[in-house]
Amino acid sequence: MKVRLATSRGFCFGVEDAIELAEAAVEEHGPGRVVALGPVIHNKQVVNELEEAGLNQSGDLETIDPSKTVLIRSHGAPPETFQRADERGLRIIDATCVLVKRAQNVVKQLHEEGYHVVMIGDPDHPEVRGVIGYAPNVTVIDEETNLERALPYRERIGIVAQTTHSPEHVADMIAKILKRPYREVKIVNTLCLEVTRRQEAAMELAREVDVMFVLGGLHSANTRELARLCQEAGCDTYHLETWKQFEPSMVEGKQVAGVTAGASTPESVIAQFVGELEAL
């Protein structure tokens, strides 16, 4: 089968940095001495490898032994988490991506400037849960939200978005917000260019191939967005974690397959998938 790869795909610098920090922390403190607060990134294979190297994981800060070191993942965490870790005497290694950090600072600054902050994002995503902790009463909206009910009336609102959303989606949501009678709306672009580049490359490829494979964690927001955009571009699209989920019926009657991968998908997963697909 002929296989074409998206020109921009796979690991972003934020994910690479987080993995490097996690590996370095385990090397410095020893296996079993560092605990990640939630999965370091949304990719099972990478998380398993880090666990095998000696990185522990916990979803609850309160249960972590104070003699251990806590690793804050690339998605970041709200200020209370840092404060609580400090109170419990835990040493912290902060692997929050610099672009997520920037979104946190923007939210804080908008609030200090007197704007009511509105974040376009998935309210259940760890990045969003962390970012909204940097100002009180942030309103989170997504495509499911009833804006009439959710958006409060304030003179001035400041808008940010989850870093992994597509510019098209954010523009649509902003257009809906602007239909309401706000006197002043300040929009700060918090989208990640690494993600935007992968989205553009995926959509371009999806228009030229018979079937698209988007590789990455099923919980990875940026990978899911890639799959949604490829589907929207009119291409049959499959979001798979690895070659293990592949089924021959997916390429029945197809000549050319396109492959892309989310920002937390390692090159080894992409290379194995492409090798197997080309061998068909």
Ligand code: SF4
């Ligand atoms: S996708 Fe962008 S915001 Fe998210 S970790 Fe990577 S570089 Fe950072």
